[in-house]
Amino acid sequence: MSERGRPRTFDRTAALRRAMQVFWARGYEGASMSELTAAMGINSPSLYAAFGSKEALFLEATDFYSHTEGADIWLALDEAPTARQAIEQFLCLTAKAYAQSDRPQGCLITLGALHQDSSRGAICDDLRRRRAENHTALQKRLERGVAQGELPANFDACAAATFFATVQHGMSIQARDGASHDALLATVAGAMAAWQTMAGGNAA
Amino acid sequence: MSERGRPRTFDRTAALRRAMQVFWARGYEGASMSELTAAMGINSPSLYAAFGSKEALFLEATDFYSHTEGADIWLALDEAPTARQAIEQFLCLTAKAYAQSDRPQGCLITLGALHQDSSRGAICDDLRRRRAENHTALQKRLERGVAQGELPANFDACAAATFFATVQHGMSIQARDGASHDALLATVAGAMAAWQTMAGGNAA
DNA sequence: TGAATTATGTATCGATCAACACAGAAAAGA
């Protein structure tokens, strides 16, 4: 295959993981190329040869993030037996992931590029697309709960999905402020307190 | 007084407002001096003479923001007759303010400098202090509700304040994603749905 | 009117930004 030429002397996946951590901690604009190359242990030309550009590297890093850091949260959403347990697991796993001290707090997808001009570059659009996918996943799971009779027929799955997604976004900022796991669980408890009322049948 | 020397030819407050809008839209790091001077209608030396530095300008801009854009939200919190109405007004006014299309979406205090190193510079610390003050204001209002018998004695005002503050933070990101006023109100409805359960007496 | 004081506009500072030119090094194919 493509085994001709001098072989790469660094682990591409390991370097991508390091880049992800830098973007995660500093955001897209805040992460400089020198910071990235230092963390990845390679020189600038090697980075460009392997990943193309800062923008392309970020897109790959967010994809890597989704498949590693973010995977279990969204897996639990689908696998929990009831919609209520699905949402609770979703939020509890979020609380656990966001407060871990051995990595940046909060979510790369949520915090990675909040101030980009949507018109300029694909980064902002890509993150928005991923956030929209998350909203859809929540909504689908809630609709399943309606279909299975767990939730009333007039339950507004879209509005509820918006609410729980917004709570998760807020937890990213809370985590960035140094909130402990327990503090994040207080927010989870608040969000789950809404469940009883929403599932009671008088959803707006 | 200090009326000696050549008088300033621009309105300092108007220039500060323009600077606030730039920081609001682009964040601290994302707002460049050239962008700021262009929006403020002055040259770089005038900016430094009047405000000191980019950092000092940001601190003044956030203070200005608190006293103008953010004032009515927190005023309503204290003036509403019941704690429940206070929280509801607080969230509804937030939804209204964050979705207005004639200004940047979301909150400057929340989104202004999420990726700063806390050690480096006073910006991050200042915003965190302001967010902590907001949490305290919410908690105090809820504790008033407990004292007045509106809420049960075992009501966890701190945890509830954390929850509502987190919801508000999430709404900033939701607004940045282009959410409409109605979409933000869906989140408000979700948060208020939690009220019934939390105020019921079985708060954790 | 003249000295002191403060603001303005032009032009620029060194540092850093993202990105790349180039030559040498290390592999495969002939």
Next chain:
DNA sequence: TCTTTTCTGTGTTGATCGATACATAATTCA
């Protein structure tokens, strides 16, 4: 061995970053 291909390290590109030097203009005080 020799050509081709690909990667690596050094050094640098033009642009932009935040921040100023400097001369000039406009005001107050004496």
